Amino acid sequence: MKLKRMGNQTVVFSNPSVILSSYSVVGPMEGQGPLSKTFNAVWKDTINGNSSWEVAESKMLEEAMEGAINQARIAKDEIDYLLAGDLLNQIISANYAARTMGLPFIGLYGACSTMALSMSVGTMLIDGGFARQVLVGVSSHHDTAERQYRMPTEQGGQRAMSAQWTVTGAGSLVLGESGEGPRITAATIGRIVDFGEKDANNMGAAMAPAVADTILNHLHDMNRTPDDYDLIISGDLGSVGLSLSQEVLKKNGLTFNNFSDCGVLIYDKKQDVHAGASGCGCSAVVFAGHILDKIKSGEYKRVLLVGSGALHSPTSSLQGESIPGIGHAVVIEG
Known part of the structure; x- marks a missing residue:
């Protein structure tokens, strides 16, 4: 096989x-x-x-x-x-x-x-x-x-x-398996990355290293650069996590302008959500509408969606455990 x-x-x-x-x-x-x-x-x-x-x-x-x-x-x-x-x-x-x-x-x-x-x-x-x-x-x-x-x-x-x-x-x-619409052409399954962040009120910091790790490994595996994508977008790092993820990528020699985050896009700054949005529904609703619309219109031809997750629980947090981070990526092409 x-x-x-x-x-x-x-x-x-x-x-x-x-x-x-x-x-x-x-x-x-x-x-x-x-x-x-x-x-x-x-x-x-x-x-x-x-x-x-x-x-x-x-x-x-x-x-x-x-x-x-x-x-x-x-x-x-x-x-x-x-x-x-x-x-x-x-x-x-x-x-x-x-x-x-x-x-x-x-x-x-x-x-x-x-x-x-x-x-x-x-x-x-x-x-x-x-x-x-x-x-x-x-x-x-x-x-x-x-x-x-x-x-x-x-x-x-x-x-x-x-x-x-x-x-x-x-x-x-x-x-x-067939039909008309954007296609999911590749996927990069992330690995747990944990830099020891324990603050459940700062999940962006916990997830940022994992997202950066997945992006780096995806580009290496596919022999691609960020320029091969019209948009690279994380699930819900928010403003804090997005900034930290960019720092990690920069230390690994990657700086690019087509990197955004669903948690930054979904709310207006006037809505006072502090560091932005999180939640399973964040990347789901932003992708199902805003991003897919731009792919279908031809504005985006290839997008890398990197879902970000903080894999903690109330019990683990109360016991003083750090927060494991994960990032899973999918390639969507119009």
Whole structure:
């Protein structure tokens, strides 16, 4: 069997998956940001008539996945696998959404890198001949994440300036073995990088070295330079993490102007989110709308999306453990 690996960490697909459709649902704060017109649906409030924030997040993910299937104009029983994940313990948002969807389900956890990870694994299933169509979806919710990782928002605790605002949003894609649309042509699976950061209010610093490591390894494996991409965009480093990642890359001889971050783009500076955005839903909704629109229009011909994740838990943080970082990258071409 001929290996499809390129270098140490990268897979180049013989049969790239096609992004047949996308759908994004966001909360009111995201709908007030600069990318508001690129989202498919904006909720008026963060609970949307549900009994809890957690139930609302699961329903938001369901809405995004149903929307992606409808946009693809295929029947639900034509989906071979559902790949989904979120930030909550035991990925409960994805689990309960999958219960409703009734599809063969593979739950994934990569923290905020889950969208890129899902796109990678979904394309591997298609390229390997194990699936025809794969549905991927991820979600996050500001209030569910705050309640799990930090403290209830009702307490009104002071947020550190390095803190990021968890996006309330869900994004979904239908990937197919054939059809019209942008293609996922390669993926670089990241490795854990941990520089000892322990501050859960500074996740950008924890994730930055991992993102830089994945970019460096991707370019080395593919024998490419940053100029081979119209855009290299990280998932949710925020302003602090983006700056630190640029420093790491510069020390390794790389400086480039086409490097951005979904967590920097989704909110306006006037919205007072401090260091920007985070959450599984961050890169999911920015990619499903803003970035895909530019690929489809021809403005971007090749994009490297690097999902970034802080793989800690409330328990590990309370026990004084450092925060492991991960970065998974996918190449999308128009």
